[in-house]
Amino acid sequence: MKIVVCIKQVPATTDAKIDPETKRIIREGVKAELNPFDTYAVEEGVKLRKRFGGELITLSMGPPSAVNSLRETISVGADKAVLLSDRALGGSDTWATSYALAKAIEKIGDVDLVICGKQAVDGDTAQVGPGIAAHLCWMQATYVNAVSDITEESIIAKRMHEDGYDICEMKLPAVITVVKGINTPRVPTLKGRLMSEEVDIPTWSAADIGADPEKIGLMASPTRVVKTNPPPPRESSTIKITGSSEKCAKELVRELRLRSIL
Amino acid sequence: MEHHIKNKIYHVEILPPKQAVTIEKLHEGLDGFAEKYNRVMDDGRCACITDNAMGLLAFQGTEVIEELKLKVNPEQVMIHLNTFHTKENLDEILESCIRLGIKYLLVISGDGSDRLPKLQPSDVGATTVEAVTSVELTRYILKEYPGKFVIGVAFNPYEPEEHEFEKLDRKIAAGATFVITQPIIEKNAVVDKLLENYPSMPVIVEAWMSKKLSLLSDAVGYEIPEDTVFDPLATLGELHRLYPGCGVYLSLLGFKYQIDKLEGLWK
Numbered sequence: 305m306k307i308v309v310c311i312k313q314v315p316a317t318t319d320a321k322i323d324p325e326t327k328r329i330i331r332e333g334v335k336a337e338l339n340p341f342d343t344y345a346v347e348e349g350v351k352l353r354k355r356f357g358g359e360l361i362t363l364s365m366g367p368p369s370a371v372n373s374l375r376e377t378i379s380v381g382a383d384k385a386v387l388l389s390d391r392a393l394g395g396s397d398t399w400a401t402s403y404a405l406a407k408a409i410e411k412i413g414d415v416d417l418v419i420c421g422k423q424a425v426d427g428d429t430a431q432v433g434p435g436i437a438a439h440l441c442w443m444q445a446t447y448v449n450a451v452s453d454i455t456e457e458s459i460i461a462k463r464m465h466e467d468g469y470d471i472c473e474m475k476l477p478a479v480i481t482v483v484k485g486i487n488t489p490r491v492p493t494l495k496g497r498l499m500s501e502e503v504d505i506p507t508w509s510a511a512d513i514g515a516d517p518e519k520i521g522l523m524a525s526p527t528r529v530v531k532t533n534p535p536p537p538r539e540s541s542t543i544k545i546t547g548s549s550e551k552c553a554k555e556l557v558r559e560l561r562l563r564s565i566l
Numbered sequence: 567m568e569h570h571i572k573n574k575i576y577h578v579e580i581l582p583p584k585q586a587v588t589i590e591k592l593h594e595g596l597d598g599f600a601e602k603y604n605r606v607m608d609d610g611r612c613a614c615i616t617d618n619a620m621g622l623l624a625f626q627g628t629e630v631i632e633e634l635k636l637k638v639n640p641e642q643v644m645i646h647l648n649t650f651h652t653k654e655n656l657d658e659i660l661e662s663c664i665r666l667g668i669k670y671l672l673v674i675s676g677d678g679s680d681r682l683p684k685l686q687p688s689d690v691g692a693t694t695v696e697a698v699t700s701v702e703l704t705r706y707i708l709k710e711y712p713g714k715f716v717i718g719v720a721f722n723p724y725e726p727e728e729h730e731f732e733k734l735d736r737k738i739a740a741g742a743t744f745v746i747t748q749p750i751i752e753k754n755a756v757v758d759k760l761l762e763n764y765p766s767m768p769v770i771v772e773a774w775m776s777k778k779l780s781l782l783s784d785a786v787g788y789e790i791p792e793d794t795v796f797d798p799l800a801t802l803g804e805l806h807r808l809y810p811g812c813g814v815y816l817s818l819l820g821f822k823y824q825i826d827k828l829e830g831l832w833k
Contacts, residue, residue, distance in 0.1 A: 340680065
């Protein structure tokens with residue numbers, strides 16, 4: 305089985321700033337990290353590859369520095385990684401990005417399954433995974449929190465939604481986007497981290513993947529950001545719980561559960 | 567552990583390199599770790615290696631020791647082990663300890679973060695609790711690896727006293743055989759009570775070796791002003807005088823300026 309996990313390098317901050325002119329995220333001077341949701345996609349890829357054999361390749365479109373996030377995926381178990389980086393791809397929205405990633409997946413060839421995190425924490429669109437499936441004309445399941453079975457021909461996935469969940473059986477090749485609860489991402493080992501530095505990660509250009517220049521970059525992106533606002537800061541509040549120790553403890557646990565902290 | 571106290575062997579905290587750094591910084595961190603570790607070994611002291619301290623992702627002490635092929639004297643290494651691991655990872659660490667000959671563990675609940683998994687009660691065979699603490703972890707280690715480890719636990723004199731002693735009783739019942747306190751900088755009534763209530767238990771008091779005393783604010787539960795003047799070496803000397811029967815754990819020891827001045831301080 306050949307699995308591709310698409311990942312994104314995002315600003316390592318919850319205080320993301322947006323350029324008021326270009327309406328794009330300011331990346332300069334901000335530390336970057338692997339999109340937290342993608343760590344679950346990588347872990348699922350590692351687990352499936354371990355269980356069923358085959359090859360796990362991670363793929364990212366971004367600036368040259370995104371190679372560091374790809375190395376992180378190697379350090380936790382990916383076999384290979386590919387960086388898609390070209391000025392011509394700059395400014396791509398989710399549609400143009402998913403087109404470019406789909407072209408790269410075609411170039412990798414014989415891919416059975418593509419796994420993405422449910423969304424990136426910088427853009428929060430959750431559109432790239434479904435976009436890849438659309439460009440490739442493959443089946444897809446979003447918000448997957450369990451892969452219960454997989455064969456050479458099909459995959460059975462549990463897909464979460466507001467009212468419960470769906471059990472989806474899809475023919476392969478397919479695309480899934482995964483949510484936080486699907487697994488516990490492993491932490492890189494020192495051996496893995498040092499080894500990842502030795503791995504050669506190729507950089508592909510738009511021409512390398514045979515992308516149509518009319519379908520990539522800012523000009524080919526149908527999305528127009530009209531206005532952006534930073535989200536309101538989270539409000540903090542204090543609750544005083546009184547009564548016996550037992551009553552207070554119960555009430556505290558209830559409050560923490562209501563806020564999904566416990 | 568009595569041997570450490572009797573022979574005036576300092577416990578020196580060493581932090582392994584952090585995860586989120588460039589490869590150049592990682593190599594610098596590994597070199598720095600090896601230098602500190604070897605110095606502690608050469609001085610005949612005990613290296614105490616933290617486990618994702620403050621919830622910040624770092625490499626494990628055991629994997630660093632193995633990767634750098636550092637020498638282990640079982641009497642001179644202590645590994646911190648907290649509850650923020652997967653079961654697989656926990657067992658890997660414990661098996662590495664056995665392979666390396668490390669027997670001293672400081673078992674703590676620890677600080678978590680978004681990137682750190684938390685042990686589940688079922689991972690450690692606990693059926694009556696909702697969350698794994700150092701009690702369940704201690705019990706698990708001693709049950710699964712009998713005779714392999716000597717386990718110490720933490721004692722926080724800044725927590726509500728009754729609760730902290732009740733917790734300590736449970737830790738001891740689980741199998742802990744020595745105690746390390748949170749940092750103290752002067753005579754502490756709760757530590758005095760600890761020594762009085764558990765006369766046969768080896769107690770190691772933690773000495774704060776950073777000049778920045780304000781960093782202790784979180785531990786003590788009140789704000790220490792940033793400009794507080796603090797002399798760590800003088801305080802350490804005072805702790806030896808106040809607690810002559812205790813071992814001493816040195817946190818945030820300066821390897822450039824302080825380590826050479828330790829000689830002769832513990833008389």
